[in-house]
Amino acid sequence: MIALDTSTNYLGFRSHEVLAQVAGDLLPKFYLSTKVGYFPGSRGAEHSLAPGxxxxxxxxxxxxxxxxxxxxxxHNPEHSLAQGTAQSRETLAAACAALDSATSRGLCRAWGIATWNPTVLPPLVDASVPIPSTLMVRAGLLVGGRTLHATESLMKAWGLSTGAMRGMSPFGGSTGAPVWARVDPRSFLRDDGRYSRAQAAFRIAYRLPDVSAVAVGTDEPAHLGELVDALAAVPDEQAVVTYRTLLRDRLRTQST
Known part of the structure; x- marks a missing residue:
């Protein structure tokens, strides 16, 4: 299955029209996800969780x-929510109910949440908030302990398995970022000699947190091919467990 992920606000709020024009009658052959939550405003994009x-x-x-x-x-509900308030819980519940209703009406096949910073969300989740089918979060070695902990808390609260999880931004913005010259993610692979640093970082993103798919940009077809090849790499589970433990210990230290 080939999946495409986009959003209403990409390409200056023209992503859907451009995608339909470029893909044409091939579009139904793709699994297609998009995001809602940003709207054109007088000063650029504005965020809203208003159900209507x-x-x-x-x-x-x-x-x-x-x-x-x-x-x-x-899309990024945390932008319109405050930490742990009753009003924010009601706002989140109403927004989720709106997407649940749209799904029931056949406007989409399923709904979920994409969050760049999920730390605001766990305290807001209770029985009043409809359960999403999918949760998309940042993934990879550059995801901090707070984000990882919040993601795992949401998975537990909503009863989501790895199959319901999707990752994004596995390179923290770019494979050319200086950090990748200083850190070698191949140490997290059992067969590290076969793969590049970018391939290793991409493969390990599936384990931090546990996700079933990772979204990446489509600007370079050759780069996409390399990432697909990286899926055959085998993570060193002990190294991953050790890294998770270090993140948890650091988070615990920062909280005390």
Whole structure:
């Protein structure tokens, strides 16, 4: 299965139209996910969790794409939420209910949440918040202990398995970032001699946290091919466990 992930606000809010034009009648052959939550504003993009706006955005996505998305993700809900308040819990619950309703109406096949900083969300989750089918989070060696802990807390609260999890930004922005010249992620692989640093970083992103897919940019086809080849790499599970333990210990120290 080939999956495409986009968002209403990409390409200056033109991503759906451009994708429909470029892919044409091939688009139904892809698994397609998109995101809603950002809207055009007088000063650029503005974020909103208003149920009515979200519902209209899902309708607009299906219309612009020429087909219903397989998955619609609530985009960075933390941007409109405060830590642990009753009002924020009600706002999150209403936003999730709007996407749940859109799914029931056949505007998309499933809904979920994409969050860049999930630390705000765990205290807001209770029985009033509908359960998403998918959770997309940052993944990889550059994800901090707080983000990893929050992600695992959400997985537990919603009863989500690895199959419901998706990762993004496995390189923390770019494979050319200075950190990758100083840190060799191949030490986390059992067969480290066969792969590049970028391939190793991508493969380990599937384990930090445990996700079933990782979204990457599509600017360079050759780069995509290398990443696909990296899926055959075998992580060194002991190294991963040790790294997770170090992150937890550091987080515990910072909290005391």
């Amino acid at each position: 706006r979200l519902h209209i955005a899902v309708e607009g996505a299906a219309r612009s794409l020429g087909r219903e998305p397989d998955l619609v993700l609530l």
